[in-house]
Amino acid sequence: MRMNRRSFLQLATLAGGGMALRLYHLPTLDAQEKLPELTPQAFVHIAPDGITTIMARASESGQGMRNMLPMLIAEELDVDWKNVRVQQADLDESRYGRQFSGGSMNTPLGWDPMRRVGAAARQLLVATAAEQWNLPVSACTTAHGHVLHKATGRSASYGELASSAASRKAPPLDNVTLKDPSEYRIIGHSTQGVDIPAITTGKPLFGIDVELPGMLYASIQKAPVFAGKVKNANLDEIRKMPGIRHVFVIEGTIRPAAFTPWEPGIEPGIAIVADTWWQAQTARTQLKVDWDLGPAASQSSEGFRQRAKELLAEPPGNTVRTYGNVESSLHTAAKVVQATYEYPFIAHMTMEAQGATAHWKNGRMEMWSTSTQPENGRELVAQTLGIDKSAITTHMIRSGGSFGRRLQNDYLVEAAWIAKRVDAPVKLLWSREDDISHDGLRPGGTMGLMGGLDARGRLTHWRQHFITFGENHHLASGGGIGSDSYPAGFVPAYALYTSAQPLMLRTGALRAPGDNAYCWVAQSFLDEMAFAAGRDPLEFQLELLSNQRVPWTVGQPDAVGDHEPTGPSVLVPERFKGVLQLVAEKSGWATRKKQPGRGMGIAAWFCHLGYFAEVADVSVDKDNNVTVHNVWAAGDIGSQIINPRAAENMVQGGIMDGMSALGQEITLANGRIEQSNFHNHPILRMRQTPKIEVFWNRTHYPPTGLGEPSLPPVLPAVTNAIFAATGRRIRTLPLQRSGFNWA
Amino acid sequence: MLFKLKINQRIETVDVSPDTPLLWVLRDVLHLVGTKYGCGMGVCGACTVHLGDQAIRSCSIPVSALGDQPITTIEGLAEAERHPVQLAWESLDVPQCGYCQAGQIMSATALLHHTPHPTVEDIDAAMSGNLCRCGTYTRIREAIQHAASLGHTAAAHKTAHGE
Numbered sequence: 076m077r078m079n080r081r082s083f084l085q086l087a088t089l090a091g092g093g094m095a096l097r098l099y100h101l102p103t104l105d106a107q108e109k110l111p112e113l114t115p116q117a118f119v120h121i122a123p124d125g126i127t128t129i130m131a132r133a134s135e136s137g138q139g140m141r142n143m144l145p146m147l148i149a150e151e152l153d154v155d156w157k158n159v160r161v162q163q164a165d166l167d168e169s170r171y172g173r174q175f176s177g178g179s180m181n182t183p184l185g186w187d188p189m190r191r192v193g194a195a196a197r198q199l200l201v202a203t204a205a206e207q208w209n210l211p212v213s214a215c216t217t218a219h220g221h222v223l224h225k226a227t228g229r230s231a232s233y234g235e236l237a238s239s240a241a242s243r244k245a246p247p248l249d250n251v252t253l254k255d256p257s258e259y260r261i262i263g264h265s266t267q268g269v270d271i272p273a274i275t276t277g278k279p280l281f282g283i284d285v286e287l288p289g290m291l292y293a294s295i296q297k298a299p300v301f302a303g304k305v306k307n308a309n310l311d312e313i314r315k316m317p318g319i320r321h322v323f324v325i326e327g328t329i330r331p332a333a334f335t336p337w338e339p340g341i342e343p344g345i346a347i348v349a350d351t352w353w354q355a356q357t358a359r360t361q362l363k364v365d366w367d368l369g370p371a372a373s374q375s376s377e378g379f380r381q382r383a384k385e386l387l388a389e390p391p392g393n394t395v396r397t398y399g400n401v402e403s404s405l406h407t408a409a410k411v412v413q414a415t416y417e418y419p420f421i422a423h424m425t426m427e428a429q430g431a432t433a434h435w436k437n438g439r440m441e442m443w444s445t446s447t448q449p450e451n452g453r454e455l456v457a458q459t460l461g462i463d464k465s466a467i468t469t470h471m472i473r474s475g476g477s478f479g480r481r482l483q484n485d486y487l488v489e490a491a492w493i494a495k496r497v498d499a500p501v502k503l504l505w506s507r508e509d510d511i512s513h514d515g516l517r518p519g520g521t522m523g524l525m526g527g528l529d530a531r532g533r534l535t536h537w538r539q540h541f542i543t544f545g546e547n548h549h550l551a552s553g554g555g556i557g558s559d560s561y562p563a564g565f566v567p568a569y570a571l572y573t574s575a576q577p578l579m580l581r582t583g584a585l586r587a588p589g590d591n592a593y594c595w596v597a598q599s600f601l602d603e604m605a606f607a608a609g610r611d612p613l614e615f616q617l618e619l620l621s622n623q624r625v626p627w628t629v630g631q632p633d634a635v636g637d638h639e640p641t642g643p644s645v646l647v648p649e650r651f652k653g654v655l656q657l658v659a660e661k662s663g664w665a666t667r668k669k670q671p672g673r674g675m676g677i678a679a680w681f682c683h684l685g686y687f688a689e690v691a692d693v694s695v696d697k698d699n700n701v702t703v704h705n706v707w708a709a710g711d712i713g714s715q716i717i718n719p720r721a722a723e724n725m726v727q728g729g730i731m732d733g734m735s736a737l738g739q740e741i742t743l744a745n746g747r748i749e750q751s752n753f754h755n756h757p758i759l760r761m762r763q764t765p766k767i768e769v770f771w772n773r774t775h776y777p778p779t780g781l782g783e784p785s786l787p788p789v790l791p792a793v794t795n796a797i798f799a800a801t802g803r804r805i806r807t808l809p810l811q812r813s814g815f816n817w818a
Numbered sequence: 819m820l821f822k823l824k825i826n827q828r829i830e831t832v833d834v835s836p837d838t839p840l841l842w843v844l845r846d847v848l849h850l851v852g853t854k855y856g857c858g859m860g861v862c863g864a865c866t867v868h869l870g871d872q873a874i875r876s877c878s879i880p881v882s883a884l885g886d887q888p889i890t891t892i893e894g895l896a897e898a899e900r901h902p903v904q905l906a907w908e909s910l911d912v913p914q915c916g917y918c919q920a921g922q923i924m925s926a927t928a929l930l931h932h933t934p935h936p937t938v939e940d941i942d943a944a945m946s947g948n949l950c951r952c953g954t955y956t957r958i959r960e961a962i963q964h965a966a967s968l969g970h971t972a973a974a975h976k977t978a979h980g981e
């Protein structure tokens with residue numbers, strides 16, 4: 076069962092509506108998972124002039140997947156990167172294997188097969204040349220897109236060999252020879268993002284840029300409350316407005332309930348289709364709608380907070396994991412610290428708002444999708460519209476950011492739904508306000524913590540009661556934690572309990588889901604415990620990581636909600652310690668100055684198979700305005716940093732993203748989301764950007780991904796630094812709720 | 819209503835309602851989609867273009883308020899060769915998702931036009947109206963400094979040839 080629960084993206088549960096988003100599994104694929112046999116012919120096309128086109132199979136929303144995966148192929152193919160052209164593949168998982176980007180999984184899942192695809196292509200070219208030359212394959216080598224026979228000085232370009240090589244049968248991928256890493260000429264060498272010239276010159280590139288002949292533009296007015304339905308509206312008046320072609324009521328399929336599943340269905344609303352988007356938007360302002368708001372209108376942040384308080388005082392609803400008799404032994408600890416941590420809902424706010432383009436013609440649906448989970452999108456469209464999956468073509472278009480948002484496909488289903496009713500291609504675009512009020516939010520949460528120390532100041536107990544949302548064991552998406560998440564397993568006595576309250580609201584994965592909240596809680600409370608013990612937080616944590624681990628046992632739940640196990644079952648303590656020690660060294664942790672109003676904080680985390688430790692250097696002025704001056708980050712994502720310059724950019728971005736999250740909050744009143752745009756759900760600006768230095772701890776583990784793991788530690792690094800500067804512990808986010816502001 | 823606009827050195831005539839923001843005239847009428855929609859209320863900078871030699875937010879200015887000043891968009895920034903700012907962006911590999919970058923580049927070129935050798939404070943002040951959700955600010959700062967040095971070299975080169 077456990078093998079099965081960990082299987083990659085369990086789409087089987089989709090039909091039940093309760094899709095468990097198990098993106099974050101171990102790097103080795105489950106034995107029983109059936110993947111198509113990949114062929115070099117699917118991925119590599121070499122023209123007679125040697126120009127090599129490599130198909131990028133994953134979606135691109137800024138993590139550099141259009142470079143990283145093709146680089147792996149090009150390396151083993153042994154061509155020069157300057158002769159490579161990257162082309163985005165359409166969705167066809169039978170040809171390309173998994174085509175999704177999430178959970179920082181493209182590197183661990185692509186590292187082996189993509190290199191093997193390149194090596195297999197190379198092998199075909201060598202076999203072709205050897206046959207033509209009547210020489211044994213073993214006598215031939217390759218370099219720079221040529222097959223060579225050193226002894227005779229013979230050389231043939233890949234371009235000459237390609238067409239006959241392509242007709243040969245490809246060797247089985249597990250049967251190819253891979254380069255020794257010392258021979259790498261592409262992996263580990265920075266390549267420029269393949270779309271960068273198009274970006275800097277403003278070429279059409281993003282989902283919002285798709286244009287088709289005769290295309291119409293769509294906008295949807297939804298209820299101010301989740302799943303509210305249309306009772307009546309002045310649709311006839313709207314139809315008469317300039318440029319308006321169609322106006323429809325979308326009945327919707329969502330049923331508000333205590334647990335809102337990952338893809339809850341299509342939201343009700345009014346679709347307006349016009350000649351231009353501005354006309355559709357203008358018409359929207361004249362809409363007069365009588366809404367049936369439904370039960371979600373009773374929800375409020377204040378209500379959630381009250382209920383969380385009550386639940387915290389009650390016996391927990393569910394015991395996830397206990398060991399070491401926490402309840403009976405906590406009172407024997409030399410010192411007990413108790414604290415409640417609280418963090419808010421936050422929104423994704425991708426720079427490009429959600430949208431998609433679709434065209435229904437002759438019984439076929441063609442879609443231009445920015446989804447990072449496009450196959451899931453295709454299935455949802457087929458299911459919602461009652462059409463056959465095979466009648467759907469999906470083009471994968473670059474998006475202006477995902478951060479987990481585009482793992483959900485609601486906007487895609489809407490575009491297809493509208494297109495099916497319109498005799499033209501339709502581009503649906505959400506406004507920024509739509510994007511916030513219909514986001515799949517990162518759920519807020521409350522954690523009641525008790526920690527125990529022994530007489531020597533060692534951490535002995537960790538008891539946590541997690542108040543989240545949902546019903547029974549169905550917990551809100553994107554808000555889970557691993558029941559073996561650090562420091563579970565390292566603390567001698569441990570308990571994790573959960574209680575849930577109903578939530579009628581879409582939630583989902585936000586960059587480093589679960590970890591983006593729990594790392595802040597755990598690494599803040601560890602800092603508190605170290606302080607209570609009168610010890611340095613680094614030394615305190617290094618000691619904890621040296622403890623004999625309490626093993627995870629089969630049958631114990633490995634995660635809460637849709638989180639993936641991240642703890643002792645996969646965490647390597649030496650790697651965790653390695654990044655902590657490196658960041659301490661680079662930041663001058665041991666010799667840091669202690670002065671009022673300025674302080675340094677340290678934190679580390681393991682998630683999505685990557686290890687990061689970060690130190691923040693922060694000052695706080697007399698009005699409690701916070702400035703982050705420096706951040707040092709040390710990462711361990713294995714043996715190779717595949718595209719170093721892009722990798723550094725990604726880490727710096729993760730840090731900015733995590734810092735922004737410290738100041739963000741989505742609140743509800745009468746079921747309505749109160750934030751509407753960047754001015755009241757801000758992201759940090761250039762003047763607030765610290766100096767960020769990135770360091771790598773290379774280890775001998777296979778390379779893993781970088782989209783997520785740099786983000787979580789910066790939140791507690793900054794709040795721990797605020798504590799060092801002011802003596803005030805931040806236990807409630809956003810910062811404003813604890814009396815601080817960004818300078 | 820008909821409006822005559824001078825965009826990227828060309829005269830364009832568009833028939834739109836007078837309250838249509840320049841952004842949507844560019845994108846949906848003239849099909850110049852390099853200029854991006856981010857917030858629609860002047861707080862993100864994704865829609866930045868030049869009106870004359872000033873960086874403005876095209877989402878917040880209706881077509882009727884443009885007058886006869888020339889407009890430059892990302893597509894018109896460099897006619898023959900890339901602008902030093904574009905070159906710097908490329909050589910430093912600035913973008914992540916890239917969505918904000920046209921706006922960033924338009925703000926940066928306006929900054930360098932008025933202040934060819936900006937200090938870090940000048941850069942932060944001029945660029946803080948442009949959000950980058952991916953957090954590429956560190957690279958953007960470096961690229962502007964790099965472009966300032968490129969621009970300087972290019973200008974010096976030109977003068978040397980001119981004389």
Ligand code: FES
Nearest residue numbers: 856857858863877
């Ligand atoms: S779209 Fe104009 S400033 Fe944001």
Ligand code: FES
Nearest residue numbers: 915916950951952
């Ligand atoms: S590069 Fe993605 S928003 Fe700036």
